[in-house]
Amino acid sequence: MQSMIRRKYNLTYAKLSAIGFFAIIFIGAVLLSLPISSKSGEVTPFINALFTATSATGVTGLVVYDTYSYFSVFGQSVILVLIKIGGLGFMIIATMFLLILKKKIGIRERNFLKESVNTIHIGGVVRLAKHILVGTLLLEGIGAIILAIKFSSEMGVKEGIFNGIFHSVSAFNNAGFDLMGRYEEYSSLIRYSDDALVNITIMTLIVIGGIGFLVWEDIYKNKAKFKKYHLHSKIVLLATMVLIFSAAIGFYVLERNNLFADMGIKETILASLFQAITPRTAGFNTIDTAELSEGSKLLTMILMFIGGSSGSTAGGIKTTTFIITILSVVSLVRHSNDLNIFGRRLEDSILKRAYSIITIYITSAFIGMLFISFIQPELALSNTAFEVLSAMGTVGLSTGITRQLNALSRLMVIILMFCGRLGSLAVLMAVAESKNNISTKKPLEKIVIG
Amino acid sequence: MQSMIRRKYNLTYAKLSAIGFFAIIFIGAVLLSLPISSKSGEVTPFINALFTATSATGVTGLVVYDTYSYFSVFGQSVILVLIKIGGLGFMIIATMFLLILKKKIGIRERNFLKESVNTIHIGGVVRLAKHILVGTLLLEGIGAIILAIKFSSEMGVKEGIFNGIFHSVSAFNNAGFDLMGRYEEYSSLIRYSDDALVNITIMTLIVIGGIGFLVWEDIYKNKAKFKKYHLHSKIVLLATMVLIFSAAIGFYVLERNNLFADMGIKETILASLFQAITPRTAGFNTIDTAELSEGSKLLTMILMFIGGSSGSTAGGIKTTTFIITILSVVSLVRHSNDLNIFGRRLEDSILKRAYSIITIYITSAFIGMLFISFIQPELALSNTAFEVLSAMGTVGLSTGITRQLNALSRLMVIILMFCGRLGSLAVLMAVAESKNNISTKKPLEKIVIG
Ligand SMILES: [K+]
Ligand SMILES: [K+]
Numbered sequence: 001m002q003s004m005i006r007r008k009y010n011l012t013y014a015k016l017s018a019i020g021f022f023a024i025i026f027i028g029a030v031l032l033s034l035p036i037s038s039k040s041g042e043v044t045p046f047i048n049a050l051f052t053a054t055s056a057t058g059v060t061g062l063v064v065y066d067t068y069s070y071f072s073v074f075g076q077s078v079i080l081v082l083i084k085i086g087g088l089g090f091m092i093i094a095t096m097f098l099l100i101l102k103k104k105i106g107i108r109e110r111n112f113l114k115e116s117v118n119t120i121h122i123g124g125v126v127r128l129a130k131h132i133l134v135g136t137l138l139l140e141g142i143g144a145i146i147l148a149i150k151f152s153s154e155m156g157v158k159e160g161i162f163n164g165i166f167h168s169v170s171a172f173n174n175a176g177f178d179l180m181g182r183y184e185e186y187s188s189l190i191r192y193s194d195d196a197l198v199n200i201t202i203m204t205l206i207v208i209g210g211i212g213f214l215v216w217e218d219i220y221k222n223k224a225k226f227k228k229y230h231l232h233s234k235i236v237l238l239a240t241m242v243l244i245f246s247a248a249i250g251f252y253v254l255e256r257n258n259l260f261a262d263m264g265i266k267e268t269i270l271a272s273l274f275q276a277i278t279p280r281t282a283g284f285n286t287i288d289t290a291e292l293s294e295g296s297k298l299l300t301m302i303l304m305f306i307g308g309s310s311g312s313t314a315g316g317i318k319t320t321t322f323i324i325t326i327l328s329v330v331s332l333v334r335h336s337n338d339l340n341i342f343g344r345r346l347e348d349s350i351l352k353r354a355y356s357i358i359t360i361y362i363t364s365a366f367i368g369m370l371f372i373s374f375i376q377p378e379l380a381l382s383n384t385a386f387e388v389l390s391a392m393g394t395v396g397l398s399t400g401i402t403r404q405l406n407a408l409s410r411l412m413v414i415i416l417m418f419c420g421r422l423g424s425l426a427v428l429m430a431v432a433e434s435k436n437n438i439s440t441k442k443p444l445e446k447i448v449i450g
Numbered sequence: 451m452q453s454m455i456r457r458k459y460n461l462t463y464a465k466l467s468a469i470g471f472f473a474i475i476f477i478g479a480v481l482l483s484l485p486i487s488s489k490s491g492e493v494t495p496f497i498n499a500l501f502t503a504t505s506a507t508g509v510t511g512l513v514v515y516d517t518y519s520y521f522s523v524f525g526q527s528v529i530l531v532l533i534k535i536g537g538l539g540f541m542i543i544a545t546m547f548l549l550i551l552k553k554k555i556g557i558r559e560r561n562f563l564k565e566s567v568n569t570i571h572i573g574g575v576v577r578l579a580k581h582i583l584v585g586t587l588l589l590e591g592i593g594a595i596i597l598a599i600k601f602s603s604e605m606g607v608k609e610g611i612f613n614g615i616f617h618s619v620s621a622f623n624n625a626g627f628d629l630m631g632r633y634e635e636y637s638s639l640i641r642y643s644d645d646a647l648v649n650i651t652i653m654t655l656i657v658i659g660g661i662g663f664l665v666w667e668d669i670y671k672n673k674a675k676f677k678k679y680h681l682h683s684k685i686v687l688l689a690t691m692v693l694i695f696s697a698a699i700g701f702y703v704l705e706r707n708n709l710f711a712d713m714g715i716k717e718t719i720l721a722s723l724f725q726a727i728t729p730r731t732a733g734f735n736t737i738d739t740a741e742l743s744e745g746s747k748l749l750t751m752i753l754m755f756i757g758g759s760s761g762s763t764a765g766g767i768k769t770t771t772f773i774i775t776i777l778s779v780v781s782l783v784r785h786s787n788d789l790n791i792f793g794r795r796l797e798d799s800i801l802k803r804a805y806s807i808i809t810i811y812i813t814s815a816f817i818g819m820l821f822i823s824f825i826q827p828e829l830a831l832s833n834t835a836f837e838v839l840s841a842m843g844t845v846g847l848s849t850g851i852t853r854q855l856n857a858l859s860r861l862m863v864i865i866l867m868f869c870g871r872l873g874s875l876a877v878l879m880a881v882a883e884s885k886n887n888i889s890t891k892k893p894l895e896k897i898v899i900g
Contacts, residue, residue: 294831295823373745381744382831
């Protein structure tokens with residue numbers, strides 16, 4: 001009985017957050033379509049305004065217009081506000097949603113409910129939201145100051161401050177929007193590929209923004225005492241480190257004779273690291289995505305698929321899900337029943353959740369790719385796949401086909417960005433009818449797989 | 451104690467079948483490299499002979515030479531024998547292996563052990579092998595007669611009979627090798643795209659060969675009494691039907707204005723069905739794979755990834771694994787703990803096995819793609835992905851890049867074909883060290899995913 005009430009509540013909750021996001025996107029799209037939002041004073045076609053608003057609120061970063069060249073300062077400010085609402089709102093909503101999901105899982109294993117509640121006090125949701133708000137502003141502020149100093153020397157103080165704030169917020173929320181069209185349209189941060197200050201500031205903002213609130217709380221509380229961290233934080237930090245450094249080495253190997261051929265050591269190291277960090281959700285780029293070797297494109301797609309961490313603005317299947325798949329294979333090969341990591345055992349039910357997420361994710365990706373390939377057969381499959389994974393992973397990297405998409409394809413990308421932000425699972429739960437699952441157990445029978 | 455002995459036995463068993471296959475491939479490669487095997491009388495480079503032998507024994511069908519134009523009748527016969535040994539040997543080995551795996555799963559749930567043993571009597575392995583042998587010869591024989599009559603009218607009786615046998619065996623074992631180079635090199639069955647007799651014969655052989663022995667046994671025993679079938683057979687038949695017809699509709703939609711534009715209704719229906727059946731393991735084609743639209747290429751790749759049924763010569767993750775992933779999502783959305791289908795509940799442990807297979811499969815595919823992209827950056831990613839999935843799925847379709855692969859890439863494809871045939875899981879189990887898994891349970895802790 002209690003569980004049924006809670007389920008109804010979850011459903012309503014998921015629906016509410018979906019509707020809330022949609023409302024913000026819609027208002028943003030209306031504002032962006034007004035003449036005041038474009039530099040030229042023209043009315044922006046609604047589908048493109050919707051695309052931009054979804055991309056900004058969903059902190060994706062895919063663009064059909066160059067943000068600097070097309071939008072007025074008013075339009076750019078609308079985008080900035082949408083990123084801030086999208087990023088912050090999502091972090092708060094996601095954190096609360098995760099707490100509820102934790103509770104729900106706990107229903108079946110009442111023993112763990114207490115533990116789950118202890119992890120973060122559900123009573124203190126307001127305090128939690130405050131923490132996120134203050135922490136976010138603090139980190140964005142530091143980033144904005146560093147970047148503003150740098151940019152002021154290039155474009156004057158007023159422009160420099162606006163650009164500093166814009167890029168810091170965009171980086172921290174992993175939005176990937178940039179205003180570098182002033183130098184070259186759609187060039188993102190290519191101009192700064194050799195600039196250690198900009199690179200390190202942006203990378204740091206991306207990584208901190210992408211590891212998620214649950215981890216910040218742990219670092220804030222336990223400082224360097226890694227052993228005291230929650231298992232969730234340990235896994236996220238491990239996965240983040242491993243993915244960044246192995247991907248950086250991978251990109252170095254794959255681009256050594258291609259894009260990195262003419263670079264010095266410093267630029268090569270910066271570019272390898274940046275390229276490893278950006279695909280898991282950020283969407284900035286310091287090298288031309290379209291010019292990447294085929295291997296690097298694949299590696300980027302794999303990283304976009306994996307994504308960032310739960311409770312952050314990142315998309316993808318998430319690092320924890322990724323680690324669980326590896327653990328499940330290890331445990332099977334070892335003929336063990338348990339998923340063990342850092343001396344702890346994960347609950348069995350997490351495996352089904354992890355793999356369901358992956359299944360829904362892959363299925364959605366294939367539907368998106370098939371749809372766009374059907375609508376626009378002229379687009380190369382690898383570019384379409386890249387675009388779809390970028391949209392779903394709220395990454396925002398593109399091989400450049402975003403502007404070639406027609407209205408129907410743009411609509412599909414809008415839907416993918418929306419679903420990618422809310423999480424495919426949450427969308428499915430919001431849409432799914434509440435079913436009565438109090439049924440008798442069916443007789444068990446074995447089948448053969450593999 | 452008993453379980454440890456059995457595990458040791460499994461390991462040895464998996465290793466033995468891997469070594470056995472390797473030995474057959476090696477002997478085949480030596481024979482194919484001899485001057486007598488080539489039409490021109492030249493010595494074939496060993497890497498290419500190894501490629502051909504692996505492709506034949508593994509019933510994959512990828513070729514670096516046109517089988518008809520390059521190989522002598524002796525060479526063609528070696529290929530035919532390798533297909534026959536590979537297909538038959540694998541069916542017997544796979545069936546026995548599956549029985550053992552069933553037993554192994556049963557170790558943990560002793561209750562089900564009896565049921566598992568009842569499914570097929572392990573004592574009667576010899577009788578089982580005989581069944582497979584006789585059934586295989588009978589079906590291949592019928593196919594050979596039909597095709598021989600057809601081909602005799604085109605190429606004379608002697609050639610017609612050889613071609614009838616070759617193509618029937620190749621189709622039934624899902625090998626995908628053909629001798630149509632006599633008309634045009636690498637043309638497969640494109641010539642017969644409008645020929646109902648050839649299409650239906652080949653398609654029937656492919657489908658029957660691809661559903662696996664466990665299902666044949668059920669159909670043979672229970673005839674039309676579908677309700678009496680084992681759950682495994684029901685799932686395989688359901689998945690096969692659904693995949694064939696939905697894929698046929700998909701290809702029709704995607705190729706309507708492309709390859710099917712100039713075709714009549716009959717040819718369109720035949721080509722849609724053939725294109726839907728062939729990627730899940732067969733590897734013949736009646737339309738030019740390289741000319742497929744991008745959407746059709748993606749759909750083909752998805753089907754190659756899913757593959758055929760356990761206990762058949764098919765590759766891929768297998769239809770049962772595919773169905774289990776869908777069931778797990780359904781059960782999660784319904785907030786149910788159980789995987790129910792056809793009024794039965796699947797054991798929980800099957801979920802981990804299913805998803806581990808998928809994880810290993812996807813990981814291997816990505817490694818293969820990254821490797822080839824690194825070695826040959828000039829190859830388009832979509833073609834590389836197609837080739838890798840074709841090799842792992844023992845499908846044999848290609849967009850035509852097989853012959854562009856250099857020695858290192860060919861070696862990678864050989865490894866992928868070999869692993870695809872034995873099953874990534876089996877390979878892993880064969881390689882894995884036997885670990886002592888009698889360890890204390892770790893304390894449980896929750897993490898957040900998704
Ligand atoms: K982004
Ligand atoms: K094949």
